[in-house]
Amino acid sequence: MRTRKMSLCVEQIRHVCTLGAFESVLAIKRAVPIVHAGPGCVAKLWTTLGSQNGHQGSGYVGGHAIPCTNASEKEVVFGGTDRLRKVITNTFDVIDGDLFVVLTGCTSDIIGDDVGEITRKFQAQGKPIVYVETGGFKGSNLIGHELVLDAIIDQYLQPQQVEPGLVNIWSSVPYQNTFWSGDIEQLNLLISSLGLKPNVIFGPDSSVDAVNDIPKAQFNLVISPWVGLRTAEHLKDKFGTPFLHYPALPIGPTETSNFLRTVGEFAGIDPSVVENVIRKQEDRYFYYLERAADTLLETRLLPRRFITVADSLYALGIARFLTNDMGLIPEKQFITDDTPTDYQSDVIAEFGKFTNDIAPETVFSNDGGYVEEEIRKLKIRSRPLILGSSWERVVARDLNAYQLSVSAPIGNELVLSKSYVGYNGALQLIEDIYSVVLNDFM
Amino acid sequence: MSINLNLSQVTIREKRLKSIVGYQGTIKDLAEQSQSGCLKNASRGFSQATNCNSGCAQGYLSSITDAAIVNHGPIGCAGDVAGANAGFQWGQRIRDWNQRNVRIINTNMSENAVVFGGDKILKEGILKAYERFNPKAIFVTTSCASGIIGDDIESTIRNVEAEIGIPVVPVFCEGFRSQIWASGFDAAFHAILSRIVKPAEKKRPELVNVINFAGSGRAVITEIFGRLGLVPQFGIPYSNIEEISRWSEAAATISICGTLGSYMGNGLEQNFGVPYVTALQPHGISGFDDWLTKLGETVGKEKEVEEYLAEQKILAAPELEEIKFKLKGKKVVVGMGPSFAHNYIRLLEDLGMEVVWGFSWHYDAKHDHGGCPSCTTELTKKDKDIPVSVSDQQNHEVINVLSKVKPDIFIGRHPGMSVWATKMGIPAIMVSDEYSAFGYQGTIEFGHRIIDALTNNSLAVNLSKRINLPYTEWWLEQDPFEFLKQKNKRKESENKKNVAVR
Numbered sequence: 001m002r003t004r005k006m007s008l009c010v011e012q013i014r015h016v017c018t019l020g021a022f023e024s025v026l027a028i029k030r031a032v033p034i035v036h037a038g039p040g041c042v043a044k045l046w047t048t049l050g051s052q053n054g055h056q057g058s059g060y061v062g063g064h065a066i067p068c069t070n071a072s073e074k075e076v077v078f079g080g081t082d083r084l085r086k087v088i089t090n091t092f093d094v095i096d097g098d099l100f101v102v103l104t105g106c107t108s109d110i111i112g113d114d115v116g117e118i119t120r121k122f123q124a125q126g127k128p129i130v131y132v133e134t135g136g137f138k139g140s141n142l143i144g145h146e147l148v149l150d151a152i153i154d155q156y157l158q159p160q161q162v163e164p165g166l167v168n169i170w171s172s173v174p175y176q177n178t179f180w181s182g183d184i185e186q187l188n189l190l191i192s193s194l195g196l197k198p199n200v201i202f203g204p205d206s207s208v209d210a211v212n213d214i215p216k217a218q219f220n221l222v223i224s225p226w227v228g229l230r231t232a233e234h235l236k237d238k239f240g241t242p243f244l245h246y247p248a249l250p251i252g253p254t255e256t257s258n259f260l261r262t263v264g265e266f267a268g269i270d271p272s273v274v275e276n277v278i279r280k281q282e283d284r285y286f287y288y289l290e291r292a293a294d295t296l297l298e299t300r301l302l303p304r305r306f307i308t309v310a311d312s313l314y315a316l317g318i319a320r321f322l323t324n325d326m327g328l329i330p331e332k333q334f335i336t337d338d339t340p341t342d343y344q345s346d347v348i349a350e351f352g353k354f355t356n357d358i359a360p361e362t363v364f365s366n367d368g369g370y371v372e373e374e375i376r377k378l379k380i381r382s383r384p385l386i387l388g389s390s391w392e393r394v395v396a397r398d399l400n401a402y403q404l405s406v407s408a409p410i411g412n413e414l415v416l417s418k419s420y421v422g423y424n425g426a427l428q429l430i431e432d433i434y435s436v437v438l439n440d441f442m
Numbered sequence: 443m444s445i446n447l448n449l450s451q452v453t454i455r456e457k458r459l460k461s462i463v464g465y466q467g468t469i470k471d472l473a474e475q476s477q478s479g480c481l482k483n484a485s486r487g488f489s490q491a492t493n494c495n496s497g498c499a500q501g502y503l504s505s506i507t508d509a510a511i512v513n514h515g516p517i518g519c520a521g522d523v524a525g526a527n528a529g530f531q532w533g534q535r536i537r538d539w540n541q542r543n544v545r546i547i548n549t550n551m552s553e554n555a556v557v558f559g560g561d562k563i564l565k566e567g568i569l570k571a572y573e574r575f576n577p578k579a580i581f582v583t584t585s586c587a588s589g590i591i592g593d594d595i596e597s598t599i600r601n602v603e604a605e606i607g608i609p610v611v612p613v614f615c616e617g618f619r620s621q622i623w624a625s626g627f628d629a630a631f632h633a634i635l636s637r638i639v640k641p642a643e644k645k646r647p648e649l650v651n652v653i654n655f656a657g658s659g660r661a662v663i664t665e666i667f668g669r670l671g672l673v674p675q676f677g678i679p680y681s682n683i684e685e686i687s688r689w690s691e692a693a694a695t696i697s698i699c700g701t702l703g704s705y706m707g708n709g710l711e712q713n714f715g716v717p718y719v720t721a722l723q724p725h726g727i728s729g730f731d732d733w734l735t736k737l738g739e740t741v742g743k744e745k746e747v748e749e750y751l752a753e754q755k756i757l758a759a760p761e762l763e764e765i766k767f768k769l770k771g772k773k774v775v776v777g778m779g780p781s782f783a784h785n786y787i788r789l790l791e792d793l794g795m796e797v798v799w800g801f802s803w804h805y806d807a808k809h810d811h812g813g814c815p816s817c818t819t820e821l822t823k824k825d826k827d828i829p830v831s832v833s834d835q836q837n838h839e840v841i842n843v844l845s846k847v848k849p850d851i852f853i854g855r856h857p858g859m860s861v862w863a864t865k866m867g868i869p870a871i872m873v874s875d876e877y878s879a880f881g882y883q884g885t886i887e888f889g890h891r892i893i894d895a896l897t898n899n900s901l902a903v904n905l906s907k908r909i910n911l912p913y914t915e916w917w918l919e920q921d922p923f924e925f926l927k928q929k930n931k932r933k934e935s936e937n938k939k940n941v942a943v944r
Contacts, residue, residue, distance in 0.1 A: 009567040010517055010550045011574070012543060017518025032912070038586045038617035039834070040494020043858075044521035051857060052524035061912035063858035064837040068491035076590060076618050090488035090925065094838055094917040096910075106516060106587040107618055110556060136516030137556045137587055366517075369547070369574055391527070394543050409524040411531075 012368025012391040013048060014336040014408055015176060015311075018134040020045040020141025021148045025101045026062045027174030027181075027202040028211060032097035033061075034129075036084045036115060037105020039070035041136075049141065052390075053408045054178040054415030067091040071107040080113050088122060088129070098208035099156070101148060102131040109135025123155065128208070130155040140338045140366075142227050142311075145173050149231045152211060153238055160216040160239075167191055167267075168199045168217045168235075170228030171249070177311060178410045182419030183249075187223065190250070190422050193277045194260060194269050215239040221263065223249060225312040225350060226343035247350050249317030252325040252426035253282050254355075285423040292430060296326075299437060303402055305329045305380050309371055309388030310407035311337035312347050314420075315362075318387055318406060321426055323354045328385070330360035331378060336407070338366040375399070385433065402436045445635070445709045445810060450596060450612060452632035452705070454495075454620040456483070459704075460807035461622050465832035466923045469787070469800065472830060473822045476807035476814050484928035492834040494617030498626025500546065500583045501526040502655075503613065503633070505533055505679035506686070510545040510577035512567040514560060514595065515585025520548035533656045533680055545575045551587055560588055561598045568602045568610060578683035579609040581633055589616035609683075611637040621834060622804045624701050624779065630678075631706040638683060641714060642690040650737065651689050651716065652676050653697040653706055659877030659884075666881070670738065670746040678706075690714035694740045696733070698876045699723060700781035700815055701806070708810035720811050722820055723781060725879040726789030727755075727762070729817075758882040765889030770794040772896065775847060775863070777801035777840060778855035780832075782873070784817035786853060787828060789879055793889055798847045800830040801840060803856065831923065835859060841913060842922035844868060851895055867906030869899040 019041055022033035035042055046063060050056045058065060067090075069075065069083045084102070091100065102119055119131035132151035134144045169187050172180040184203040191198045199217055201210050220232040220243035232243035244266045250259035257278045264274035296302070306328050308315045312335045322328040339347055344364055352359045365371055368391050375386070375395050384401040386392050390411040396403035405413055406420070420429040446453075455461035464484030465472060475481040496519065504511055504526045513520050527544045534541045549567040551560050564582070571580050582599060595612050603610040611633045615626050652663060652674045660676055667674045672693075678686060689695075695710050696719040697703020707718030721736035722729040731751055738747030774795045776786050783802035790797055809815050821828065833839050835856060844852065844866055852863030852870040860870035871891060873879070879888035911918075 008550055008563050009512075009570050010520070010548045011546065013517055013520050013523060013548060015517070016521040017516045019518055020521070035491060038494055039492045039621065040497050040522075040617045040623065041518065042491035043493045044497060045518050046521075046858075047525040048521045048523075052528055057861060058858055060910070064490055064492070064835045065862075065912055066491040068489060070489050070492050070621070070834070071586075072618050072621055076586075086487050087489060094488060094914060095912050096914045097912070106556075106585070107590065110587060110590045136518040137551050137553050139552075140517070366550075369570075390524075391543060394541060397541070411524060411528045 010367045012372070014366060014368060014389055014391070015140045015142060015338065016045045016048050017136030018138040018141060018144035018147065019103055019105050019136050020049055020176070021134055021144030022066065022103050023049045023141070023175035024145045024148050024173065024202070025103070026059055027206065028099065028208060029206045030060065030098040030208055031211070032091070032095050032100050033066055034088055034091055034100055034102045035066055035068040035105065036080060036102060036108045036113070037068065037071060038107050039068070039072070041105045042066050042068055045141070048409050049175040052411040053175065054410050054413060056175060056415070061095060061097065067095060071105070076107050076111055079111060080108055081115070081118055084113065084115065085118050088118065092127065098128060099211060100127070100129040101151065102129065103134045103148070104132070106135045106137060109133055128156070141176055142173055142337055145176070145227065146230045150234055153231070153234050157212070157215050160213065162218060163216045164218050165195070165197050166199050166213070166217045167196050168201065168214055168220045169223065170220060170231050171223040172313065173227055174202050176408055177313065178408055178415050179419045182417045183421045185417065186419045186421035186425055190256070190260065191221070191263070194264055194267065194274060196267055215241065217241055219243055219266065222246065225316055225347045226339060227313065227337070247316070247346070248320055249313050250422060251317045251420050251429065252321035253285050253423060254324040255317070255320050256422050257282065281423045285427065288427050292434070295434065301383055301440070302437065303328065303385035304382040305331045306385040306387060307331045307334070307375060307378070309334040309336060309386070309392055311335070312339055313337070314407050316347070316350055318420065318429070319351070319360060320354065321429065323358055325426065326430070330354070330358065331380060331384065332374065333360045333362045334371045334374070335362055335364050336366050336368070336371065339364055402433070402440065404433055404436050445705065445712050447632070447636040447709070447713055451614040452625070452628045454625045455622045455628065455804070455806060456620060459809065461804055462807070462832055463621050463804050463834040464926055464928065465805060466926055466928060467830065468827045469818065469821045469830050470827045472805065473814060473818050481807045482929060484926050486836065486925045487927065488838065488925040490837050493623040495620050495623050495626030495629060496583055496585065496615040496617055497522045498623050499613050499615040499630040500626070501529065502627060502630045502678065503581045504544040504546055505530050506681060506683065508578045508682045509581060510547070510571040510575040511581045511583060512564070512571050513546055513548045513583045513585070514551070514564045514567065514588045514593070515549065516551045516587055517548055519585040520546060529656065536656070536658055537680065545571070545577065547571045547574070551585070556587060556591055559591065560593045564593065564595065564598050565602055568599070569606070572606045572608070577608065579611060579638060581611050581613050583613045584616050586617045589619065609637050624804065627702050628705040631709060634678060634686060635706065635709040635713065638686050639689050639710070639714065640687045642688070644691060645693070646691045647693045647741070648673050649692040650674050650741065651692045651695040651710070653678070653695065653703040655679060655698070655702070655876045658875050659880050662881065662883070666734070666750065669750055670743045672741065672743065690716060692716050694719055694737060696721070696737050699779070700809060700817060701779050702781070704806070704809045718811065720809065720813070720816060722788070722816055723785040724881060725785045726792050726885050727882065728792060729785055729789060730881045730885070754882040758886060761886045762889070765886065765893065766794040768893050769889065771796060772851065773798045773847070773849040775799045775801070775844060775849040775852050777803070777852065777859055778873070779803050780805045781815065781817055782855050784815065784821060786873070786879070788817065788821055789885070790853070791824065797828050798849055799843050800828055802830065802832050803835050805832040837862060838913065838917065839922050841866070841911060842918060842920065845918050846922065851892060864902045865905055865909050865911065867902050869895045869902045871895050
């Protein structure tokens, strides 16, 4: 079942525009965005993707350190290419980086600055620089994330000898998915546990060397309903790298064990190795779950039904876990990542594959105001659990619901390395959900 | 330049107030140049991400309790709404209100709208905001995209306004129009002055408009004003449209920030006959004394003010002495908006600290009443000249200066700035609350805050040992203003004089 809301206007935004992908560049250690846009773009986009999203700060070269043309009326009227050339030239002197990515905003794209021509001149001098047109009107920053990767693939990567066992993982989108860096660390651990070697492109262990190594991978692994597919397809076209598409974020034993078996089979790993890993991890998970079971069953005011308001990646991952493993019932699932129409039916199909023939209704809308109206219309008998962003704290209070922030923007939590991915992530999610419930007691 | 409410757009600060974002020199030179009218903006060959006026306009208006905002642009232009909402939650919490979210709708401008025009989606957005929020007024904030494609915002607004019967007011704040983000405050106030404030039906001689942000100092001010026989009316945030419409009834307007309040205060004075108090800002003792004294002079409460201040002086003296003793000679760098920066420089010098550099994120050569900002001229009266520069949070200049002057502490006010000093091992304080260092007790509190920051610098020291800055060695060896194209640029030797290396 599905409802699609073709909303034109948007209230309570949960993602930003294409240019927001400069955060993906910042997620690669020592990679430097150069933004050719108006003076407020970086500050605005960073609010939703950083400061109000788990309080992710500027890091190495984010925030006010980002080289930016701050396009003014003069650039809009007379063109901004001279200004951009100057800023790029000086960036190479001032900023210590390994890869530079020029991203454009609305001003540049509408007036038609030839950013490609400028960048190619620097490329011809051997500078590690690419450009990407990310004018905000092109779509969301999730699309922007893929456009940045396209630019790197087309303008920067060189063919490489394949290294068996090396895997590129395309999953949580840096900064958009609040727990992205913890997720990447957990996914790397899972992949490593099978004896494969993750090529770490984003996050604390990332490097531009890993970016260079992208064509070396034995295969690309897309763990996401749709974001990243375009990247994997592009890499297949360009370097012939095969890819595996695993549509759900693996959270909890059911999904994570299935994930490990699927990856193991695709990578040609001995099933006994895989089963051994799964057994150990499940034993650990159930050791803790057994201890929690008393409280999960016997606490006075337990939620029975839950609503998710999140990117398709988190909505699907969390809903599967709470349904398949924890025995909760999914109410409407609101998918807020502006899923392109072409992918919506695939995403819906994944929401049909739950235990006990449970098929939650999915609603596609990036308009939080509409989502809030729909949530208020739901009739739920027990106190519901709302897993959304900090926007949902108001409606949760009004409906006497439990609320946990799991998707952007998250202003009410400080997020560092936390992740809900895998076996351990599921334990973390149980801790967080039931701590909300228990905190409500005392 | 007088404030003309018949225009649909505010005149940007660069033109109205001769405001700049590029300068390096000293406070006395800055004041002298702005008074003689020869202060010129200097451009830069390298620049880093700043802010735009839309953020100030939209953020400020979003906390009016019964208004809605339609932001006409691509979805990223509403990227700061999460921040506006966080601020709004805090403001509601300190008032013990039931918390709700800000009411801002973005028109989600797509490629299609950019090519074929966005008037239709703007109309839909306004109607949606009307239907969802039942507001008393709708403010329409513009974007770079809507500005460049030339949507006829005013005619769309006129049509919808006739349909729904509430004020629908344009707020022109395209990011590229002004390099000075505070122009966004003016755009917000222009909308309020031109369409919301009504001529006074009756005057209320006890009422004083207080222009501020979140307004954490309400209780203190209410108490002080009560002693003087005055009643404060705080705003514009957390006011409703009806209350704002009657701001013309007040006996005077005063502001917590000269950058913020200049347009609204002078607009009320010039167009509605409400005098605007152009005093120093009330941070630190001399600032507070001036602020309250000038207010007293404006509303005829000189005697009451004098009595109150004399009493406070005696009460606060012992603690202030103790603070001055502990802070004496400590080196500090300040980085804030112009009004706060120049007020805090005075406050910190009054506390016995040595301000070794003052950054202001822009500088208004004059305010709307016509004169050079009083917080700047006040600093020129001191014997000592203070090295200052003007930049729109240009991080490379800040880091370079900090690495050379090596202060004991950095005091800033804008998000994403104090953290850089900390990364260099310099403890930092962010003054996010506009009432920090307000009056006698606030100044004492703030003094202790600085002492605490100096007492344990372990976070800064530990971070600095393990964190690499993104700047090349080459850059850190350059003159901090290498990229600033200033005509009368100070010579390297003069720079060295100002940059007091310890």
